[in-house]
Amino acid sequence: xxKVRVATVWLGGCSGCHMSFLDMDEHLIxxxxxxxxxxxxxxxxxxxxxxTVGIVEGTVCNNENIETLKxxxxxxxxxxxxxxxxxxxxxxxxxxxxxxxxxxxxxYVETESMVLGDIxxxxxxxxxxxxxxxxxxxxxxxxYIPGCPPSGDEIYYAITELLAGRIPVWEEGxxxxx
Ligand code: SF4
Numbered sequence: 001x002x003k004v005r006v007a008t009v010w011l012g013g014c015s016g017c018h019m020s021f022l023d024m025d026e027h028l029i030x031x032x033x034x035x036x037x038x039x040x041x042x043x044x045x046x047x048x049x050x051x052t053v054g055i056v057e058g059t060v061c062n063n064e065n066i067e068t069l070k071x072x073x074x075x076x077x078x079x080x081x082x083x084x085x086x087x088x089x090x091x092x093x094x095x096x097x098x099x100x101x102x103x104x105x106x107x108y109v110e111t112e113s114m115v116l117g118d119i120x121x122x123x124x125x126x127x128x129x130x131x132x133x134x135x136x137x138x139x140x141x142x143x144y145i146p147g148c149p150p151s152g153d154e155i156y157y158a159i160t161e162l163l164a165g166r167i168p169v170w171e172e173g174x175x176x177x178x
Contacts, residue, residue: 004163005051008040009072011065012092012132013058016149017083023152034163048075053162059085059092060133064126073139081135084148093132100128143167
């Protein structure tokens with residue numbers, strides 16, 4: 001049986017959701033027989049090929065995030081938002097309370113550890129969008145894995161449901177793998 005191809009990306013996130021993916025521990029051995037991770041921060045392959053499942057971590061924070069997200073959406077059949085940042089905006093969207101310029105000044109100039117800070121302004125750098133957004137505000141999302149981060153067991157549950165042709169459904173306190 002051919003393996004289901006999976007690609008993952010991270011946008012404005014802390015990488016904790018990808019670390020949780022690795023926390024599936026022995027389940028990874030089971031999944032390795034069923035899925036192939038193509039491009040991913042884990043494999044360090046940058047070009048996204050056509051895949052069945054795309055998994056996105058993190059908030060949409062800048063123009064590069066939008067491009068990456070749209071690229072993944074166009075290459076996958078099922079898009080999964082993993083973690084509260086991707087699903088709801090999460091930590092990164094806390095900056096939405098402040099104007100973008102003020103956020104940049106706080107980060108690059110006023111931070112207590114900064115000496116002679118300056119806001120980077122090189123055209124090769126991604127530009128912050130005015131408001132950090134959850135993934136669903138940019139593209140259609142087919143499934144969610146909530147949590148900050150979701151546990152390895154929860155990610156395993158979601159992937160096995162998808163492999164069975166079902167969209168994972170979440171009820172609080174539901175998942176127990178002993
Ligand atoms: S949901 Fe939590 S663990 Fe995942 S990227 Fe956001 S802050 Fe990090």
